[in-house]
Amino acid sequence: MGEVKLHGFWASPFSHRVIWALKLKGVEYEYMEEDLSNKSQLLLQYNPAHKKIPVLVHRNKPVAESLVILEYIEETWPENPLLPLDACDRAMARFWINFGEQKGPVFFNLFRTTGEAQEKTGEEVAQILKTIEEKALGDNNFFGGNTLGLVDLSFGWLPHWFEVTEQVQGTKLLDPTTLPRLHAWAQNFKQVPVIRDNLPDPQKLSAHLKRLRGNLLKN
Amino acid sequence: MAGASSDLKLLGAGPSPYVNRVQIALNLKAVNYEFLEEKFGSKSELLLKSNPVHKKIPVLIHGDKPICESLIIVQYIDEVWASGPSILPSDPYDRALHRFWAAYIDDKFFTNVKELSTADGEEAKDAAVERIAEGMTLLEDALGKCGKGKPFFGGDNIGYLDIAFGSFLGWLRATEKLAGVTLFNEGKTPGLVAWADAFSSHEAVKDVIPEIDRLVELAKMFKARAQSQSAN
Numbered sequence: 001m002g003e004v005k006l007h008g009f010w011a012s013p014f015s016h017r018v019i020w021a022l023k024l025k026g027v028e029y030e031y032m033e034e035d036l037s038n039k040s041q042l043l044l045q046y047n048p049a050h051k052k053i054p055v056l057v058h059r060n061k062p063v064a065e066s067l068v069i070l071e072y073i074e075e076t077w078p079e080n081p082l083l084p085l086d087a088c089d090r091a092m093a094r095f096w097i098n099f100g101e102q103k104g105p106v107f108f109n110l111f112r113t114t115g116e117a118q119e120k121t122g123e124e125v126a127q128i129l130k131t132i133e134e135k136a137l138g139d140n141n142f143f144g145g146n147t148l149g150l151v152d153l154s155f156g157w158l159p160h161w162f163e164v165t166e167q168v169q170g171t172k173l174l175d176p177t178t179l180p181r182l183h184a185w186a187q188n189f190k191q192v193p194v195i196r197d198n199l200p201d202p203q204k205l206s207a208h209l210k211r212l213r214g215n216l217l218k219n
Numbered sequence: 220m221a222g223a224s225s226d227l228k229l230l231g232a233g234p235s236p237y238v239n240r241v242q243i244a245l246n247l248k249a250v251n252y253e254f255l256e257e258k259f260g261s262k263s264e265l266l267l268k269s270n271p272v273h274k275k276i277p278v279l280i281h282g283d284k285p286i287c288e289s290l291i292i293v294q295y296i297d298e299v300w301a302s303g304p305s306i307l308p309s310d311p312y313d314r315a316l317h318r319f320w321a322a323y324i325d326d327k328f329f330t331n332v333k334e335l336s337t338a339d340g341e342e343a344k345d346a347a348v349e350r351i352a353e354g355m356t357l358l359e360d361a362l363g364k365c366g367k368g369k370p371f372f373g374g375d376n377i378g379y380l381d382i383a384f385g386s387f388l389g390w391l392r393a394t395e396k397l398a399g400v401t402l403f404n405e406g407k408t409p410g411l412v413a414w415a416d417a418f419s420s421h422e423a424v425k426d427v428i429p430e431i432d433r434l435v436e437l438a439k440m441f442k443a444r445a446q447s448q449s450a451n
Contacts, residue, residue, distance in 0.1 A: 050323075065318075068319045
């Protein structure tokens with residue numbers, strides 16, 4: 001089906017969304033690790049608008065933005081579908097994927113604040129997580145039903161990344177007592193073989209996030 | 220599979236570019252619908268019930284199912300009324316280009332335009348204009364890559380990215396007037412200048428995008444409101 005290359009960063013959950021999707025579809029690809037402090041000429045050429053990873057290159061044509069890449073993968077390799085067939089269900093899936101994107105900055109705020117400011121943001125994050133648990137996940141094993149899909153991949157930063165981040169930033173919001181179903185989903189998600197075998201080393205990730213947080217708090 | 224008027228409702232407001240996107244998409248597919256105008260400053264029971272998460276327009280209600288978020292609604296319309304003219308291209312790579320640039324418009328480009336309209340002082344204004352100009356250069360290039368020499372991002376007819384970007388043309392023109400700047404530069408981005416005219420005069424668009432003078436008045440009203448609120 002043509003050569004596939006992925007420009008990514010080992011610690012990035014956005015990078016991992018693409019890895020998971022490619023592996024779930026059984027697509028062979030070549031991985032290029034980018035040094036974000038010294039971005040390759042190729043990356044800058046492939047994504048001049050944002051200069052960010054991930055970038056998927058298929059048949060020498062670049063696709064940027066992880067969510068755009070996910071839809072591209074879904075359409076190019078339709079076997080093992082990751083989006084529902086029904087138009088209304090698809091709209092729902094896209095709605096929750098979009099919701100996660102919109103709320104990203106609030107989680108980032110939690111990461112780069114301390115004390116009262118962090119506490120206040122924490123309340124907002126708690127509300128967001130509650131909405132995700134009650135309205136997006138409901139009683140299902142996965143978002144949208146009983147099989148893994150793009151919505152799960154898009155929230156794939158909650159298990160592992162957010163868990164490690166909470167240790168680093170001193171919060172305990174994704175908690176089994178306050179969010180039992182979402183917490184259960186997170187543990188379940190990490191057991192899926194493609195996910196389990198494609199996660200960054202937690203110690204390395206923790207050190208990396210500690211460094212990042214340190215830099216952000218200094219400024 | 221065209222729905223009857225009673226089957227399809229659009230909750231919206233005329234001046235909202237996000238609502239305009241949905242109206243243009245429905246016009247392209249020649250689908251009848253009932254337009255329920257939300258009054259500025261208040262949210263109807265129906266809106267709060269149909270979009271409890273964001274409480275925002277537009278919301279398309281098809282039968283009893285609400286669909287939210289303008290670009291998600293446009294994709295839904297494209298998929299449900301598949302026999303009408305296609306909004307997204309058929310090739311996955313072209314679709315990715317349309318989606319990428321539509322996301323850029325919503326995330327980066329329009330933020331830069333808003334910064335221009337709220338910019339205080341010449342220096343801030345110039346910086347905002349510079350950022351927008353960079354965006355316009357990227358979009359001129361995208362027009363070439365997506366349209367491949369044809370008048371629209373969608374080629375011969377308007378498509379997803381035309382709708383995503385073009386829905387802002389009224390507000391872009393209003394911002395030009397208010398700030399006293401030119402954002403569509405014939406010398407630098409001739410393709411986009413021609414595209415803007417072609418889009419605005421398209422059958423599916425011309426009765427949707429509000430008059431620029433009306434938007435200028437609205438913008439002045441919002442600014443005054445924001446200033447009086449921050450003064451209190």
